[in-house]
Amino acid sequence: xxxxxxxxxxxxxxxxxxxxxxxxxxxxxxxxxxxxxxxxxxxxxxxxxxxxxxxxxxxxxxxxxxxxxxxxxxxxxxxxxxxxxxxxxxxxxxxxxxxxxxxxxxxxxxxxxxxxxxxxxxxxxxxxxxxxxxxxxxxxxxxxxxxxxx
Numbered sequence: 001x002x003x004x005x006x007x008x009x010x011x012x013x014x015x016x017x018x019x020x021x022x023x024x025x026x027x028x029x030x031x032x033x034x035x036x037x038x039x040x041x042x043x044x045x046x047x048x049x050x051x052x053x054x055x056x057x058x059x060x061x062x063x064x065x066x067x068x069x070x071x072x073x074x075x076x077x078x079x080x081x082x083x084x085x086x087x088x089x090x091x092x093x094x095x096x097x098x099x100x101x102x103x104x105x106x107x108x109x110x111x112x113x114x115x116x117x118x119x120x121x122x123x124x125x126x127x128x129x130x131x132x133x134x135x136x137x138x139x140x141x142x143x144x145x146x147x148x149x150x
Contacts, residue, residue: 066098067133067141074103074131075145083149085123097133101140106130125149 028036078092087107097103108117110126117128127147133140 063135063137063140066101067135070095070097070101070103070133071131071141071143074105074133075129075143078105078129078131079145079147083127083147085149086121087127088121092129100136102134104132104134106132123149 073095077095081092084090084092092105092107094105095103106119106129108119108128108130109122110124110128111118111122112124125148128144129147130142130144132142
């Protein structure tokens with residue numbers, strides 16, 4: 001009988017050692033899992049929002065660079081052309097814009113001897129040339145320069 005009792009006692013002792021080893025290792029509960037998934041989703045949302053904002057910044061910068069190149073090219077064409085007293089009758093040359101952009105050239109005339117610029121055609125020898133580049137979202141860039149009759 002002692003022997004049989006010892007066998008039982010050994011099995012009980014073995015079971016209690018396994019149970020002690022598993023203490024504190026019950027796993028995660030459902031609320032803990034949901035909180036960790038929520039934190040992960042929030043972090044992923046922040047990363048995606050940051051990437052989207054960066055993409056918008058790159059697109060805006062590309063628009064400005066393209067518009068600047070178009071506007072400078074148009075202004076160079078106007079400056080290289082001979083002075084035209086009436087650019088409405090004989091317009092200044094224009095560049096062919098890239099797809100998605102349009103280039104507009106406006107001419108204002110100086111009112112001699114000390115007046116302001118006006119859109120009425122005058123031949124006082126000084127013109128203000130305004131080049132505006134527009135894209136799908138509206139005006140992207142406007143630059144101005146002056147042309148003198150020499």
